[in-house]
Amino acid sequence: MLLAYLQIGIKYMNIITEQMERNLKNKLMNASWVCHKCGQKYGSQPENHIATYHMDTCDVCDDYTMVTEPRDYRYFRDTLNPRNKQDDKN
Numbered sequence: 001m002l003l004a005y006l007q008i009g010i011k012y013m014n015i016i017t018e019q020m021e022r023n024l025k026n027k028l029m030n031a032s033w034v035c036h037k038c039g040q041k042y043g044s045q046p047e048n049h050i051a052t053y054h055m056d057t058c059d060v061c062d063d064y065t066m067v068t069e070p071r072d073y074r075y076f077r078d079t080l081n082p083r084n085k086q087d088d089k090n
């Protein structure tokens with residue numbers, strides 16, 4: 001009986017995790033502005049790249065802080081498309 005509950009719990013957690021991942025990917029794909037914290041967490045900045053920041057709401061974490069465009073973090077391709085991580089050094 002307990003095992004059955006555990007299995008249901010694990011299944012439910014997997015569903016929630018999948019949903020969270022989907023939500024995050026949607027946010028990353030549709031973000032207009034992103035803060036440095038989220039940019040570093042989900043993307044990476046090209047070398048010697050200069051980004052222009054201003055005060056606004058980060059579309060990923062909803063903090064009102066310094067934000068810039070997702071393109072300054074390679075459109076989060078490290079998170080959205082992990083296979084490309086090694087390919088591109090631009």
Ligand SMILES: [Zn+2]
Pocket residue numbers: 034035036037038039058059060061062063
């Ligand atoms: Zn953020």
